Amino acid sequence: MTESVRRAVTADERKFAQRCARGRVVVIDDDAEILSALATLLDFEGYACETYPSAPAYLQALSDDRPCFPGPCCVLCDVKMPELDGLELQQRLAALEHAPLLLMSGASGALEAVSAFRAGALDFLIKPIDADVLLQAVVKALAVSLERQRARGRRHDLVARMAALTGKERAVARLAARGRLNREIAVELDIALRTVKLHRQRAMEKLGANSVVDLARIADEGGL
Amino acid sequence: MTESVRRAVTADERKFAQRCARGRVVVIDDDAEILSALATLLDFEGYACETYPSAPAYLQALSDDRPCFPGPCCVLCDVKMPELDGLELQQRLAALEHAPLLLMSGASGALEAVSAFRAGALDFLIKPIDADVLLQAVVKALAVSLERQRARGRRHDLVARMAALTGKERAVARLAARGRLNREIAVELDIALRTVKLHRQRAMEKLGANSVVDLARIADEGGL
DNA sequence: AATTCAATTGCCCCAAGGGGCAACACAAGC
DNA sequence: GCTTGTGTTGCCCCTTGGGGCAATTGAATT
Numbered sequence: 001m002t003e004s005v006r007r008a009v010t011a012d013e014r015k016f017a018q019r020c021a022r023g024r025v026v027v028i029d030d031d032a033e034i035l036s037a038l039a040t041l042l043d044f045e046g047y048a049c050e051t052y053p054s055a056p057a058y059l060q061a062l063s064d065d066r067p068c069f070p071g072p073c074c075v076l077c078d079v080k081m082p083e084l085d086g087l088e089l090q091q092r093l094a095a096l097e098h099a100p101l102l103l104m105s106g107a108s109g110a111l112e113a114v115s116a117f118r119a120g121a122l123d124f125l126i127k128p129i130d131a132d133v134l135l136q137a138v139v140k141a142l143a144v145s146l147e148r149q150r151a152r153g154r155r156h157d158l159v160a161r162m163a164a165l166t167g168k169e170r171a172v173a174r175l176a177a178r179g180r181l182n183r184e185i186a187v188e189l190d191i192a193l194r195t196v197k198l199h200r201q202r203a204m205e206k207l208g209a210n211s212v213v214d215l216a217r218i219a220d221e222g223g224l
Numbered sequence: 225m226t227e228s229v230r231r232a233v234t235a236d237e238r239k240f241a242q243r244c245a246r247g248r249v250v251v252i253d254d255d256a257e258i259l260s261a262l263a264t265l266l267d268f269e270g271y272a273c274e275t276y277p278s279a280p281a282y283l284q285a286l287s288d289d290r291p292c293f294p295g296p297c298c299v300l301c302d303v304k305m306p307e308l309d310g311l312e313l314q315q316r317l318a319a320l321e322h323a324p325l326l327l328m329s330g331a332s333g334a335l336e337a338v339s340a341f342r343a344g345a346l347d348f349l350i351k352p353i354d355a356d357v358l359l360q361a362v363v364k365a366l367a368v369s370l371e372r373q374r375a376r377g378r379r380h381d382l383v384a385r386m387a388a389l390t391g392k393e394r395a396v397a398r399l400a401a402r403g404r405l406n407r408e409i410a411v412e413l414d415i416a417l418r419t420v421k422l423h424r425q426r427a428m429e430k431l432g433a434n435s436v437v438d439l440a441r442i443a444d445e446g447g448l
Numbered sequence: 449a450a451t452t453c454a455a456t457t458g459c460c461c462c463a464a465g466g467g468g469c470a471a472c473a474c475a476a477g478c
Numbered sequence: 479g480c481t482t483g484t485g486t487t488g489c490c491c492c493t494t495g496g497g498g499c500a501a502t503t504g505a506a507t508t
Contacts, residue, residue, distance in 0.1 A: 110337040114347075117338075124341070126338065181463095183464080191486080192486070195487065201466070201467075212437060213401065418497095422457095425495095
């Protein structure tokens with residue numbers, strides 16, 4: 001019996017974990033039918049799907065829903081909506097370094113599509129939307145999202161570690177990462193050779209670098 | 225008099241150099257009027273402009289014109305043309321890692337624009353084309369071209385230098401660039417420590433690296 | 449077979465990096 | 479004033495990297 005309970009729980013958990021890993025798609029459209037149709041499709045395909053009837057509703061949810069979704073995420077949004085235009089939403093989201101955006105529109109002209117791409121939309125889907133085209137776009141968008149999240153995570157981590165450095169340590173690490181010799185660093189910063197070694201050692205361990213090469217990579221990625 | 229001759233020559237040269245530095249724009253359109261109008265505008269703005277009445281004509285010129293243009297370059301091409309479609313040209317050029325492409329079209333639907341962007345076009349201009357929009361797109365395209373050329377140049381250079389390495393030298397350089405100590409490398413490759421030092425030294429000078437850090441960067445960029 | 453050339457290796461020396469230990473200076477707090 | 483803690487420095491030792499010199503080996507050439 002414990003067995004069956006455990007099974008039920010793990011099955012649920014697994015399903016949830018799978019959806020998280022696959023990613024979340026936020027769908028925004030003022031047409032309820034389309035909204036539910038897209039939700040059904042995406043849900044069936046194993047994505048964690050969230051729907052909103054308008055852009056403001058999503059922005060509202062954004063400020064509340066602080067428990068951040070663990071996994072890649074993209075937004076699929078209709079262009080023509082009464083309250084807030086898809087292109088306007090795009091601008092607001094871009095300001096937040098937000099998830100990649102897919103726009104969709106029925107029977108629209110080239111201008112809308114061009115505007116969307118220029119503003120950084122990942123794709124522009126023309127209604128009626130073909131399921132394969134949609135899913136392909138979602139896959140790509142989530143891949144981009146994942147990559148961005150990873151990059152941001154790495155960068156965040158590095159910045160945090162760099163913040164633990166004192167000024168001198170950072171200066172020494174910077175020069176060391178540029179390939180300068182300890183003696184050169186000592187002259188340049190006008191401190192004793194032994195001090196350079198100390199700061200260098202401290203910086204290396206604070207940054208988690210095992211070799212000069214590691215230090216160089218960290219300095220590169222962390223912006224010195 | 226020598227003075228005046230020299231002045232005349234340098235003025236010409238300077239003009240040519242300026243155009244090269246600004247970049248070249250290849251314009252392709254089957255409408256002769258549009259072609260000349262665009263050429264006039266671009267020429268006036270200081271770009272080195274080249275025009276072709278059809279995509280095949282440009283492809284033909286591509287195979288002949290081997291004296292490669294020294295500077296950034298982009299292609300501005302009409303979508304609707306009798307012989308070879310702009311989108312088809314796009315595919316062919318993409319296969320050649322060619323210059324960035326700007327497509328233009330009159331009164332076309334969203335589908336064309338979307339296809340263009342999906343296939344990697346940098347922008348899509350809708351006729352009638354606004355001069356400012358066009359010039360802005362050209363500036364961006366040439367900037368992209370310049371960046372690509374630089375990256376390609378660096379990579380080419382590095383690949384050439386890497387090609388000068390012997391097998392062992394490359395292996396040693398690879399491990400050294402990963403931060404391994406000489407002794408570890410010796411064990412891993414089953415050679416004497418002194419030999420590792422030799423190969424390392426040779427590799428460093430062949431690659432033009434002054435320090436381990438340089439070596440690491442070169443290995444990173446040159447795909448090691 | 450003799451020679452030549454490149455690759456590999458050992459031996460040795462020097463410079464640079466890593467780091468322990470102790471002294472010194474200086475500011476903050478008792 | 480004294481203590482404490484932090485930052486800096488000098489001294490010394492060991493390891494590692496850099497490199498000159500010569501011997502060895504093995505293959506290619508004459």
